[in-house]
Amino acid sequence: xxxxxxxxxxxxxxxxxxxxxxxxxxxxxxxxxxxxxxxxxxxxxxxxxxxxxxxxxxxxxxxxxxxxxxxxxxxxxxxxxxxxxxxxxxxxxxxxxxxxxxxxxxxxxxxxxxxxxxxxxxxxxxxxxxxxxxxxxxxxxxxxxxxxxxxxxxxxxxxxxxxxxxxxxxxxxxx
Amino acid sequence: xxxxxxxxxxxxxxxxxxxxxxxxxxxxxxxxxxxxxxxxxxxxxxxxxxxxxxxxxxxxxxxxxxxxxxxxxxxxxxxxxxxxxxxxxxxxxxxxxxxxxxxxxxxxxxxxxxxxxxxxxxxxxxxxxxxxxxxxxxxxxxxxxxxxxxxxxxxxxxxxxxxxxxxxxxxxxxx
Numbered sequence: 178x179x180x181x182x183x184x185x186x187x188x189x190x191x192x193x194x195x196x197x198x199x200x201x202x203x204x205x206x207x208x209x210x211x212x213x214x215x216x217x218x219x220x221x222x223x224x225x226x227x228x229x230x231x232x233x234x235x236x237x238x239x240x241x242x243x244x245x246x247x248x249x250x251x252x253x254x255x256x257x258x259x260x261x262x263x264x265x266x267x268x269x270x271x272x273x274x275x276x277x278x279x280x281x282x283x284x285x286x287x288x289x290x291x292x293x294x295x296x297x298x299x300x301x302x303x304x305x306x307x308x309x310x311x312x313x314x315x316x317x318x319x320x321x322x323x324x325x326x327x328x329x330x331x332x333x334x335x336x337x338x339x340x341x342x343x344x345x346x347x348x349x350x351x352x
Numbered sequence: 353x354x355x356x357x358x359x360x361x362x363x364x365x366x367x368x369x370x371x372x373x374x375x376x377x378x379x380x381x382x383x384x385x386x387x388x389x390x391x392x393x394x395x396x397x398x399x400x401x402x403x404x405x406x407x408x409x410x411x412x413x414x415x416x417x418x419x420x421x422x423x424x425x426x427x428x429x430x431x432x433x434x435x436x437x438x439x440x441x442x443x444x445x446x447x448x449x450x451x452x453x454x455x456x457x458x459x460x461x462x463x464x465x466x467x468x469x470x471x472x473x474x475x476x477x478x479x480x481x482x483x484x485x486x487x488x489x490x491x492x493x494x495x496x497x498x499x500x501x502x503x504x505x506x507x508x509x510x511x512x513x514x515x516x517x518x519x520x521x522x523x524x525x526x527x
Contacts, residue, residue, distance in 0.1 A: 193369075194368070194371065194372030196372075197368075197370065197372035197376065198373070198376035199376060201373035201374060201377035201378075202376035202377070202379050202380045202466075204373070204376070204380065204412075205377045205378075205381035205382075206381065207380075233467060234468070236468035237379075237467035237468040239466075240379065240466050291377075291414075291415050291418065292408060292412035292415040293408075293409070293412040
């Protein structure tokens with residue numbers, strides 16, 4: 178979990194209020210996402226994916242590098258654009274549950290978001306805490322998580338909840 | 353130029369670092385735009401429009417109201433969406449040149465943006481300062497402003513610079 182950039186702490190000291198810049202930037206461009214996706218390699222055939230991300234066009238990549246320094250975790254991923262902008266999109270991404278639990282979630286607990294994105298954060302935090310209790314490894318837990326994802330972000334119907342596995346209400350795995 | 357909401361100052365005192373939240377939020381979602389548009393009522397037949405805006409989906413309207421309190425200017429405008437999101441879009445908007453000169457520009461001079469949006473702000477500030485010198489009322493000044501707009505935001509070709517008026521290089525108006 179160590180930061181790959183040891184200068185992060187120095188930068189934060191040099192910039193009073195930088196924590197609030199991060200909160201505002203994430204209120205603007207951040208995304209807390211949970212997805213329940215098919216994965217035959219998982220016990221129930223479905224995997225819960227979690228990601229905290231912040232997206233910018235390539236010329237603002239350095240602002241995403243600030244986030245790597247600040248949080249001491251995450252990477253920058255180039256995304257393919259589906260619109261007509263001229264620059265590639267870059268995404269600061271934290272997928273590791275350990276990083277989310279130890280770095281990202283505590284920060285936003287201590288420095289609350291101001292926009293309605295706070296509701297997504299609360300749902301995200303809820304799912305991660307359920308996963309810490311292995312809820313995602315049981316059908317009832319997975320259904321509960323899928324139900325929460327339907328209330329997040331674009332509020333799309335969960336593919337898992339529409340799947341035959343969920344509809345059949347399979348018997349509970351006793352580990 | 354007085355704030356319509358006298359509690360703004362109190363809120364800022366209650367939230368240390370709120371200025372940096374504003375910087376981060378604008379780095380994420382703000383827009384500094386200049387447009388040179390046809391307007392037969394203007395001396396040269398073209399008008400320079402200026403706007404600082406921050407857009408959010410309706411559930412985050414309260415965050416835009418924070419900006420009205422904070423800057424002591426601006427209004428919230430509902431925009432029509434052209435995408436498939438479920439909520440209407442709300443835009444915090446400051447168009448008044450006096451408000452831009454007295455409130456918005458000094459704030460971002462004192463609290464610099466971190467992303468590449470800073471370049472748009474610098475171009476925006478440059479145009480507004482030219483307009484304070486009435487540059488937009490002369491063909492050479494208007495051409496210079498239109499040239500700057502082509503380097504801002506989506507870097508589109510200026511309609512004014514493609515117009516017959518600009519191509520003909522009309523004689524300079526001596527007021």
